[in-house]
């Protein structure tokens with residue numbers, strides 16, 4: 001048992017994977033808690049998902065994080081699913097049991113909420129939230145956002161029908177929830193904007209109308225980068241009172257996965273600071 005634990009193997013699968021900061025984060029967690037484990041990034045093409053994951057399990061891996069574009073594959077692969085994975089219809093954390101069972105969980109939503117409410121100390125309850133995007137990341141955070149008790153949640157997506165489908169999947173909700181097209185935004189102020197689009201991959205950001213932020217409103221970009229994103233620059237220029245990128249979410253979702261696997265929760269503040277320093281130095 002101890003011998004197995006001392007060689008515990010974990011990793012992240014995705015495609016592509018070379019940009020990932022997850023090995024950096026998990027190495028910090030392991031050293032902080034004195035856990036003997038390895039964590040590596042492994043490129044897995046979608047068409048080879050099943051055979052590669054089976055072979056990693058046979059090689060002794062105890063768990064895997066899963067990123068784009070494999071979260072839906074992991075959802076279909078898992079033999080048991082947590083409630084939050086079922087709601088998200090996506091899995092970012094696989095755990096391999098000794099009995100052959102494969103458990104699937106999704107820690108993205110709790111990661112975002114912990115970063116917003118604990119690290120940044122931003123209010124979610126009672127706030128008018130505008131989320132841009134209706135893809136996998138948006139779906140993963142819908143339930144925890146709604147559970148946090150916002151005054152209203154608006155989903156604005158480039159393809160409006162996709163936003164409508166997302167909103168319908170979470171109806172009925174405790175607060176008004178609606179979907180609009182990105183091009184329909186304007187004239188209405190919000191307290192918290194969350195960018196869950198992948199527009200930054202093309203170097204851009206959804207164009208925001210002049211009136212979008214209530215006084216003191218906040219803007220959060222799930223994307224993270226060494227320099228401020230186009231979305232956050234735009235938000236600051238339009239009057240956002242505070243802005244943050246998604247590095248804290250990344251560390252928090254990783255901490256939740258670590259706790260699932262190792263039964264012990266790492267402290268995250270020092271790791272977010274280390275990641276920020278490394279991003280600044282661009283040496284992660």
Ligand code: NDP
Nearest residue numbers: 133134135136137158159196197198199222223246249250
């Ligand atoms: P998906 O591919 O599932 O969804 C992409 C979304 O972005 C869709 O809503 C799409 O709209 C929209 N979009 C893409 N390009 C543009 C554009 N040029 N203008 C406007 N909207 C656009 O991606 P994910 O949901 O998985 O990821 C979204 C972002 O969240 C990524 O930047 C990712 O890195 C980040 N993320 C961060 C995490 C963290 O821990 N910090 C965790 C998970 C994700 P349409 O439907 O019209 O195509």
